[in-house]
Amino acid sequence: GGAPIGVTGLAVMGANIARNFARHGHTVAVHNRSFGRTQALISDHGSEGNFVATKTIAEFVASLATPRRALIMVQAGAATDAVIEELAAEMEPGDIIIDGGNALYTDTRRREAALRERGIHFVGCGISGGEEGALNGPSIMPGGSRESYTHVGPLLESVAAVVDDTPCCTYIGPDGAGHYVKMVHNGIEYADMQLIGEAYQLLTGVLGYTPAQCAEVFAEWNKGVLESYLIDITADVLAQVDAETGAPLIDVILDATGQKGTGRWTVKSALDLGVPVTGIAEAVFARAVSGSRELREAAHGLPGGELATTLQEALPNIDEATFLADIHAALYASKVVAYAQGFNQLTAGSVEYGWDLKPGDLATIWRGGCIIRAQFLGRIREAYAANPDLPSLLLDPYFSDAVAASTTSWRRVVVAATSVGVAVPGFSSALAYYDSIRADRLPAALLQGLRDYFGAHTYERIDKPGHFHTLWGGDRSEIRTD
Numbered sequence: 001g002g003a004p005i006g007v008t009g010l011a012v013m014g015a016n017i018a019r020n021f022a023r024h025g026h027t028v029a030v031h032n033r034s035f036g037r038t039q040a041l042i043s044d045h046g047s048e049g050n051f052v053a054t055k056t057i058a059e060f061v062a063s064l065a066t067p068r069r070a071l072i073m074v075q076a077g078a079a080t081d082a083v084i085e086e087l088a089a090e091m092e093p094g095d096i097i098i099d100g101g102n103a104l105y106t107d108t109r110r111r112e113a114a115l116r117e118r119g120i121h122f123v124g125c126g127i128s129g130g131e132e133g134a135l136n137g138p139s140i141m142p143g144g145s146r147e148s149y150t151h152v153g154p155l156l157e158s159v160a161a162v163v164d165d166t167p168c169c170t171y172i173g174p175d176g177a178g179h180y181v182k183m184v185h186n187g188i189e190y191a192d193m194q195l196i197g198e199a200y201q202l203l204t205g206v207l208g209y210t211p212a213q214c215a216e217v218f219a220e221w222n223k224g225v226l227e228s229y230l231i232d233i234t235a236d237v238l239a240q241v242d243a244e245t246g247a248p249l250i251d252v253i254l255d256a257t258g259q260k261g262t263g264r265w266t267v268k269s270a271l272d273l274g275v276p277v278t279g280i281a282e283a284v285f286a287r288a289v290s291g292s293r294e295l296r297e298a299a300h301g302l303p304g305g306e307l308a309t310t311l312q313e314a315l316p317n318i319d320e321a322t323f324l325a326d327i328h329a330a331l332y333a334s335k336v337v338a339y340a341q342g343f344n345q346l347t348a349g350s351v352e353y354g355w356d357l358k359p360g361d362l363a364t365i366w367r368g369g370c371i372i373r374a375q376f377l378g379r380i381r382e383a384y385a386a387n388p389d390l391p392s393l394l395l396d397p398y399f400s401d402a403v404a405a406s407t408t409s410w411r412r413v414v415v416a417a418t419s420v421g422v423a424v425p426g427f428s429s430a431l432a433y434y435d436s437i438r439a440d441r442l443p444a445a446l447l448q449g450l451r452d453y454f455g456a457h458t459y460e461r462i463d464k465p466g467h468f469h470t471l472w473g474g475d476r477s478e479i480r481t482d
């Protein structure tokens with residue numbers, strides 16, 4: 001006997017995932033540091049299925065069927081370490097601890113290695129979809145040993161979101177792979193949201209649309225290639241009216257974005273790996289700019305030069321309908337770039353840590369349940385199915401055609417934005433990345449010359465192999481250094 005699964009940490013995420021297990025017919029043992037939350041869960045939702053309420057960790061572990069499966073849903077960091085220690089002390093070799101929190105993948109690697117020494121499986125498991133997803137079907141990204149997946153996979157798959165009869169949960173890879181993938185998912189989410197924000201800013205700043213009009217535009221866009229959860233809720237947020245002032249809610253929300261860290265972690269890892277994730281980085285920095293209150297107050301009103309104030313001034317020959325289509329095209333192309341970069345980071349991380357990640361599988365389980373869920377992920381899945389070794393999504397025929405068809409619009413949007421003085425770091429850096437990777441020559445040659453000049457760093461030549469150094473301080477002849 002005993003419960004096939006237990007959940008400890010019954011704040012919003014843990015309570016909802018416990019209910020999700022119960023609703024799917026699994027007996028679920030529940031535990032929380034303070035018993036009040038456990039009691040509240042049972043009294044409010046006990047009728048939804050079979051819950052086993054436990055007061056202590058010892059009681060919790062004892063209530064589980066072997067091999068024991070305990071899902072931790074507490075704050076990432078020290079709290080997670082403390083709970084792991086309490087659980088492990090009561091467990092036996094072969095038991096499985098699952099961490100469903102937003103742990104940093106390096107912590108997960110450390111925890112997995114330490115528990116493996118003790119014979120306990122540790123499954124670092126990314127869970128996306130917020131509280132609603134946890135209750136009704138999240139996207140689940142479990143890492144750890146393959147053996148542990150045979151014990152937890154079917155349970156997790158049974159509560160995950162489902163798209164085209166496929167659960168949004170699959171084995172990701174060893175040790176920190178699941179949390180790494182969840183981290184990059186969140187980084188991509190940052191980029192996605194930044195791009196949506198820039199589109200909104202152009203609709204208001206160049207076309208002069210009201211939030212209600214913008215809401216209609218996003219609702220319309222949600223019927224096409226941009227169809228996604230984030231575009232859908234963008235329309236909803238923009239249509240909301242503030243009860244207190246009667247103004248659009250968006251106009252009374254303070255324009256300073258918070259962040260909990262996963263975007264920053266993504267960029268730090270990308271920097272270490274040398275993978276350009278400009279879309280995610282610009283999104284993280286744009287949040288930081290928005291939150292720099294003192295700087296923004298001090299800099300407010302700095303001259304912006306000669307600015308256009310209307311679309312006609314910015315782009316004399318472009319009408320409103322054309323520019324509206326332009327913004328859509330720029331948003332779509334920039335989104336393709338952000339995802340292409342994110343997937344390149346996943347591939348690089350996989351090589352670095354020996355995870356053997358399958359990009360197509362990740363696109364598959366992100367189609368539903370998670371915050372970036374979208375039709376679009378189905379296209380990414382198809383791209384990797386056609387070529388698992390695709391060097392960039394931008395080289396997949398479907399995406400390269402789509403981006404090629406967008407480039408003229410994309411450039412016009414960046415021109416218009418700079419003409420009116422609206423910052424579009426996401427759109428413009430995505431275009432810069434696209435222009436860089438497709439360029440014939442980059443100014444990198446000059447940089448190599450400079451580096452050789454001041455630091456004798458040497459350079460390679462386009463016409464013959466080897467490394468070379470020019471004797472800048474001498475007779476300026478060239479020597480081969482290898």
Ligand code: NDP
Pocket residue numbers: 009010011012013014032033034037073074075076078079080082083100101102103127128129130131
């Ligand atoms: P919180 O992150 O707010 O964590 C609260 C829970 O942690 C409570 O159950 C609390 O117990 C417990 N806790 C805190 N410190 C300790 C400790 N030292 N020992 C034991 N228990 C402790 O809850 P959420 O539900 O928001 O999130 C849970 C996890 O899921 C987090 O890692 C979060 O990052 C992640 N996550 C959250 C998402 C979201 O949308 N909120 C989405 C995806 C993942 P007590 O009641 O006794 O205080």
